[in-house]
Amino acid sequence: MNTQTKMFKTKELNISKASPEIYSSVKYPLMEAFYTIQGEGTHSGKPAYFIRLAGCDVKCWWCDVKESWDETKHPKITAGEIVGNAKSSNASFVVITGGEPLLHNLEPLTLSLKQAGLMVHLETSGSSPLTGQLDWITLSPKRFKKPLDEIFPYVDELKVVVLKKKDLEWAEENAQKCPSDTNLLLQPEWDTPTSIPLIVEYVKMNPKWRISLQTHKFMNVP
Ligand code: SF4
Structure with missing residues (x-):
C-alpha cells in the first residue's frame, strides 16, 4: 500500500505557491462537519473528522445525502475555519x-x-479531476x-455499492483499472438489504x- 501523500495540482488555479493565509481564506460550500467514527471500508472503526462539501453532479437515485447536491443551499466557509475546527476535534485524520x-479545487483545503x-x-x-494533497x-x-x-492509478480503496447483480460487473470493470494492491470492497446499499445474500455469495x-x-x-452515529 502506498502511504505517501499524493499531490494533485489543480490546472484551474495556480495557487500552489500561495501563502498559508491565502490558502486558508479560500471558501468552500460546507454542508456539515463532525467528529465521529469512520463506519465504512478499510478504516472502519477509527475516529475521524468528516468534512462534507456540498455540490454533486452525479445524482445517484438511491443517494442518502441528496440535500448535499445543491451547493447554493449551504454556507461558504473558509478553509481556515474548517481546518481550525478539525484540528480542535482531536482527530488524527479527516475524511x-x-x-x-x-467538484471543488481541494488544493487550499487539503494543504x-x-x-x-x-492526514x-x-x-x-x-x-471530476483530482486536486489536492491526499x-x-x-x-x-x-x-x-x-x-x-x-484517478485509477491512485486508488487505495475501491468501494462499490451493490444493489443488484449488474453492480458486480461494474465492480469488476473498475477493479481491473486499479493498482493490484487496492483494497476491493463491496458494500450493500442500506435501504436495499436484499443484495446482501448476492454479495456474500460473490465474495x-x-x-x-x-x-x-x-x-x-448500526451504531446510530453520524
Ligand atoms: S451517492 Fe455520492 S455521488 Fe451519488 S449522488 Fe449521492 S453524493 Fe453524489
Missing part, C-alpha cells in the same frame, strides 16, 4: 466527502489540513457519471473482494 468533493498535521482521506466518485483515496464509482481514467467465490458495511448506521 473529505460530499456530495462530490472533487491547510496537512499544514495542521492532519487527509478523500471519498469520491472520481467523476493520503488516502477511496473511489466509489457510480455508473450515473463514470470515474475519469486519471465467497471471489475472495479478492471484502464486504464493507455501514457500521455507523
Whole structure:
C-alpha cells in the first residue's frame, strides 16, 4: 500500500505557491462537519473528522445525502475555519466527502489540513479531476457519471455499492483499472438489504473482494 501523500495540482488555479493565509481564506460550500467514527471500508472503526462539501453532479437515485447536491443551499466557509475546527476535534485524520468533493479545487483545503498535521482521506466518485494533497483515496464509482481514467492509478480503496447483480460487473470493470494492491470492497446499499445474500455469495467465490458495511448506521452515529 502506498502511504505517501499524493499531490494533485489543480490546472484551474495556480495557487500552489500561495501563502498559508491565502490558502486558508479560500471558501468552500460546507454542508456539515463532525467528529465521529469512520463506519465504512478499510478504516472502519477509527475516529475521524468528516468534512462534507456540498455540490454533486452525479445524482445517484438511491443517494442518502441528496440535500448535499445543491451547493447554493449551504454556507461558504473558509478553509481556515474548517481546518481550525478539525484540528480542535482531536482527530488524527479527516475524511473529505460530499456530495462530490472533487467538484471543488481541494488544493487550499487539503494543504491547510496537512499544514495542521492532519492526514487527509478523500471519498469520491472520481467523476471530476483530482486536486489536492491526499493520503488516502477511496473511489466509489457510480455508473450515473463514470470515474475519469486519471484517478485509477491512485486508488487505495475501491468501494462499490451493490444493489443488484449488474453492480458486480461494474465492480469488476473498475477493479481491473486499479493498482493490484487496492483494497476491493463491496458494500450493500442500506435501504436495499436484499443484495446482501448476492454479495456474500460473490465474495465467497471471489475472495479478492471484502464486504464493507455501514457500521455507523448500526451504531446510530453520524
Ligand atoms: S455521488 Fe455520492 S453524493 Fe453524489 S449522488 Fe451519488 S451517492 Fe449521492
